[in-house]
Amino acid sequence: MKDNDLYAGLVTPEKQAEYEAWLVARFGGDMEQRIVESRKAFGGLDEAVLAAMMAELKAVEEALAEGFKRGVPPQARSLDPAIEAHRRWVEAAWGRECGPEAYAGLADAYEHPDFQKRYEAIEPGFGAFLVAAMRAWARRQG
Numbered sequence: 203m204k205d206n207d208l209y210a211g212l213v214t215p216e217k218q219a220e221y222e223a224w225l226v227a228r229f230g231g232d233m234e235q236r237i238v239e240s241r242k243a244f245g246g247l248d249e250a251v252l253a254a255m256m257a258e259l260k261a262v263e264e265a266l267a268e269g270f271k272r273g274v275p276p277q278a279r280s281l282d283p284a285i286e287a288h289r290r291w292v293e294a295a296w297g298r299e300c301g302p303e304a305y306a307g308l309a310d311a312y313e314h315p316d317f318q319k320r321y322e323a324i325e326p327g328f329g330a331f332l333v334a335a336m337r338a339w340a341r342r343q344g
Contacts, residue, residue: 217316224314229307236296243297255294262287266332267325276334285339302343309336 226233247255265284274280292308293300300308311317312333321329 221314221316225311228310236298239298240296244295255291258287259291262291263321263324263332266335267328269335270325270328270331276331277338279342281335282339285335288336289339302340306337306340309333309340312336 222234222237225237244252262284266281266288269278269281269284270276289300289305292305309332312321312329318329321332
């Protein structure tokens, strides 16, 4: 699977370049190198492994959206298993550790309108909920 197939309808080669430029401008530092590392980690996966990863991501996102629909506050510790599963998925996708600070940074990236649109398609209001849940988890980790 190619990078532009990862989020069908969300990422085209042009959009991918736009997202990468946005990430580098917003987070600076070693973001360009991290993008390269992530591309290597994901690019080396065969289609079956990638399909399994995407199915896992869908299940995690659905579990988190279910919490949202039930009215669970985003800072609730009961979300921790699903948030931690999401964070581990991110680690696998990035090909490197995703500690609390990096995970909070990812929450910042998820504020991008295109990511919000993707999460709002799962459940209206879910985009802001997910960002808040990620940040709450990261804060609790110290």
